[in-house]
Amino acid sequence: MLESPVRLQALRNPVSALFLALLAACGGSVGPSPVVNDPLAITVQPSSAVIYPGVATNLLITGGTGSYVVTSDNQAAVPIASFAVGHTLTVIANPVLADTVVTLSVRDTGTAPQKTATLTVKPGTVQNLITITPAAPDSCKPGVCSGEEALVSTTIAQAGIPLPARGVRFDVISGDVRFITTPVGTTPERLELTTTTVSDQAGVARARMRVLASVPSQAALIQITDIESSAFQRVAVNVVQFTGVGNAPFFTVPTSITFTGPFLNVCASSPSTGVAVFGGTPPYNITPTAGVFVSPSVVTASGNSFVVGVNGSACLENIPIAITDAAGRTITFTITSKAGTATAPPPAVALIPNSFAIPCGGSVSSAITGGTAPFSAGTSHSRVTAAVTGRTLTLMRVTGDPVPPAVFPTSGTATVTDGTSSASATFTVPANCP
Incomplete structure (x- = not known):
């Protein structure tokens, strides 16, 4: 366990x-x-x-x-x-x-x-496979064009068994997409950030989605929730700004990236991610900025990727990386590396010093560093006591050993713990202290 x-x-x-x-x-x-x-x-x-x-x-x-x-x-x-x-x-x-x-x-x-x-x-009910089918699948492949309609669908099931007549909620978490809540062919459309539906006999739930007109290329985020269990899945929608037939869009997936450090005042250490380039006229030249690295610096074909990352643990905000295609058109990918929000755990318990020689009736002390009070302590020696006061460990070799003199071990170990981590110190003592 x-x-x-x-x-x-x-x-x-x-x-x-x-x-x-x-x-x-x-x-x-x-x-x-x-x-x-x-x-x-x-x-x-x-x-x-x-x-x-x-x-x-x-x-x-x-x-x-x-x-x-x-x-x-x-x-x-x-x-x-x-x-x-x-x-x-x-x-x-x-x-x-x-x-x-x-x-x-x-x-x-x-x-x-x-x-x-x-x-x-219980097994999750919203399947990992979420399908987004654009009305015009080839126009902005592999994304959805600005202004275009798409069908979002998933299967509600548990342990492989479809769940029909299940209430399902679709939510826009971020991005310029909305759900169409009016019937097909109805004018004007009513667009909402949230819509609910019911799964069919095969457990499939569907919702119509509209990308807002003329929005820039981006990654929108939607969430699908099984209302009864509250289980949910999220999926990114690649939105592509459509510029018309004959003028292929030129974009990256994702369009930006934000790295978050593990703790307050600490940014991520040498984070990196892959970025794919689509459209335009390949090859594409990638121009890094100070504090940022890219590899390779030239992407030879549409759909290929490059790696972008931060040198060391630098904190950066919206640093631009220029991407230029063979026709001279340039787009910008932005990278941010920010500090986290969690409080860093305290360092592990340690003892300074951690080795002693204790005479009969004598005592020694060690400073407790790291960890979180209160602390508890003990020793492996029956004639050596351990006491903790604040962040100080005190060890003492007691006297009054049995007569005739009994011989006790001449060494032992003291241990201090806060319940999460522990530290040990070694000591030597006389074999008998009358």
Whole structure:
């Protein structure tokens, strides 16, 4: 069983805890009972739930010491990561092929009995294959022309079995595309950011989409959601600015890229991506900008790609890269590398110094660096004690060994942990201290 520690700090406001309990009820199939905050018992609400891949489900953990370690008996299906805020643990399942039962075990840093929650992970219902069929498929291939209509379709199924009469919602997440909500042939069309439909007998759900007229080439993003399960898939739509027959569009897929670093104030390290060039008159010459690299610098045929990336961990914003075709036309690809939003985890626990010689009745100290308080410590030697005060570890070789003199080990190890990482120090001591 793989284990990932998740530390949850206790809420002091019972009203806030009750509010989170109500939120947890919305995330699972079983509603929780009223909040229980018993220092001698751990409560997990709901204790069982049906969840779907990619859909967040909140569990409310209360009671015990307020600091918990959560483990999953199937890390492949339900990985446990630091998705916790206060008493709320957010669980997001991975895709599965069949109904998969996963048990989460919760224990605290004290002596409260372990508590479990049972999650049933069901296969996602929105298939990965989403088809976008333009009304004029050859005009802006492989994209959809500006002003053009296209049909978006997918199959709603579970474990390979189609789900007919299923409510399905289509949403525009970004980009200059809209869904047509009026019947075919109706004038004027009504265009919306959201539309709902029902899957047919084969489980297929369809929606008509319109790219807005005269919009520039871009990558739009749409989302298809199975309303009953909240499972969803997203797909990018390659929008191509159509300039008319005989004047082939010239564009890249994607039209821009943004790299995001892992933590606050930290940008991505040497990120790169592939960019495909279509249309125009090949070959295409790629001109990099300072801080950015491209390879190769010449793309020989429409549909071929080049790699663009950032040198090192530089932070960049909307840096242009010029792409010029053989006819002298130039378009611009932009690249951005920005810092992330997550807080970097503390460094692992370490001890400085980490090697000692301790005399009879004497004590030594070591500074604890990294990690997150509180810390706990212990030793492998029955006559050497360990105590932690703040970020200081103190080791002592006690006296009063049994008479006649007993011989104890002359070396040992002390270990300090914060529950997430640990560090060790070695020591030597006399064999006997009367």
